Amino acid sequence: MSQKYTVALALSIAIHVGLVVALFSGDFIETPKPTKVASNMQPIQAVAIERSQVEAQIKKIKKKKADDDKRLRDLEKRVAAAKKRSSKEERRIKDLERQRKKKEKEKKKADDAAKRSKVKAAAAEKDLKKKVAEKQKADKAAADAKANRLKEERAAKKADDLRKKKAAERKRKEQDARELAEQERLLEQQMAEEMAERQSARRQQMMTEVGIFTALITQTIQRNLITDRSTMEGKSCKLTISLAPSGFVTNVRLGQGDRTVCDAAKTAIYKAGTLPVSKDPEVFKEMSTISLTVVPEFN
Numbered sequence: 001m002s003q004k005y006t007v008a009l010a011l012s013i014a015i016h017v018g019l020v021v022a023l024f025s026g027d028f029i030e031t032p033k034p035t036k037v038a039s040n041m042q043p044i045q046a047v048a049i050e051r052s053q054v055e056a057q058i059k060k061i062k063k064k065k066a067d068d069d070k071r072l073r074d075l076e077k078r079v080a081a082a083k084k085r086s087s088k089e090e091r092r093i094k095d096l097e098r099q100r101k102k103k104e105k106e107k108k109k110a111d112d113a114a115k116r117s118k119v120k121a122a123a124a125e126k127d128l129k130k131k132v133a134e135k136q137k138a139d140k141a142a143a144d145a146k147a148n149r150l151k152e153e154r155a156a157k158k159a160d161d162l163r164k165k166k167a168a169e170r171k172r173k174e175q176d177a178r179e180l181a182e183q184e185r186l187l188e189q190q191m192a193e194e195m196a197e198r199q200s201a202r203r204q205q206m207m208t209e210v211g212i213f214t215a216l217i218t219q220t221i222q223r224n225l226i227t228d229r230s231t232m233e234g235k236s237c238k239l240t241i242s243l244a245p246s247g248f249v250t251n252v253r254l255g256q257g258d259r260t261v262c263d264a265a266k267t268a269i270y271k272a273g274t275l276p277v278s279k280d281p282e283v284f285k286e287m288s289t290i291s292l293t294v295v296p297e298f299n
Contacts, residue, residue, distance in 0.1 A: 202282075209283045214292055216276040217241070222297055224268035228260075232296040237262035240291045241269060245284055247277040255291075265294040 237257030242250045252269050254262045269275070278284050 206280075206283050206286055209278050209280065210287045210290075213276055213278055213283075213287055214290060217290065218292055218294070220272050220275055221265060221268045221294055224271045225294070225296060226264055226268070227296045227298060229298050231260050232258065232264070233298065235261050236293050236295040237265050238291065238293050239265055239269070240289060241275070242289050243275060243277055243284075243287070245277070245281075245288075247274040249273060249275060257293075261294060261296060264296070 235258035238255030239262070240253040240255060242252075244250055249269055249272070252266050254266060277287065
């Protein structure tokens with residue numbers, strides 16, 4: 001194939017060379033005859049153009065030759081690579097063949113050994129089946145015993161779990177009862193404390209109101225009290241007054257103190273007739289009998 005390609009290339013080069021020779025030796029380089037209307041520079045210009053065309057053709061031929069040479073070298077390289085691959089493949093095939101023959105020998109040897117051991121294998125299989133049957137029988141007996149044992153264990157565990165569950169339930173109920181009793185005790189204690197606080201607050205409120213109305217009664221007595229500085233100054237009298245819910249004075253008891261001041265205070269009380277009292281029954285109950293000290297005031 002390389003020789004044919006070389007001949008074709010040589011033939012192509014010969015043809016192109018012939019064309020170049022023809023161009024230089026033919027009519028292309030003759031000076032054309034000037035016409036009447038042509039200038040003197042036209043023939044020279046035509047020759048220059050023809051020479052440039054020839055040179056371009058020569059360059060084109062040389063370039064094609066160089067390209068052909070390159071293609072030829074590439075082709076030779078590919079042929080060499082193909083030969084190298086072919087040689088490698090032949091070696092690989094030979095290696096595979098040697099391996100195949102080796103395996104065939106090994107297989108034949110193994111088959112012969114298998115045939116020799118076939119009788120022994122049959123006897124061994126018979127013995128194995130007997131042992132397997134004996135083992136299956138023993139395994140079944142062991143499995144039955146294990147199943148019975150597991151059944152008994154499950155029953156015992158179930159009974160133990162039930163006992164533990166009942167004990168836990170009883171313990172939980174006892175704990176719930178203790179917690180409930182403690183909650184009730186705390187609630188009662190809280191209610192008692194709240195009641196005591198309310199009663200204390202109520203008592204304080206009542207005493208405050210009693211104090212307020214005591215001050216109002218004292219002011220009423222002072223308004224109605226007839227005073228004499230010369231006989232009463234620096235003197236006082238303790239009184240206990242009984243009142244009706246309307247504030248009406250039902251009784252006046254004189255206590256310790258100056259007689260003149262006591263008489264004047266008693267007169268002032270009866271003169272007022274009705275003293276200021278709370279409309280709250282509980283507050284009035286605290287002041288239905290009220291004790292106070294009258295100290296004359298002088299302007």
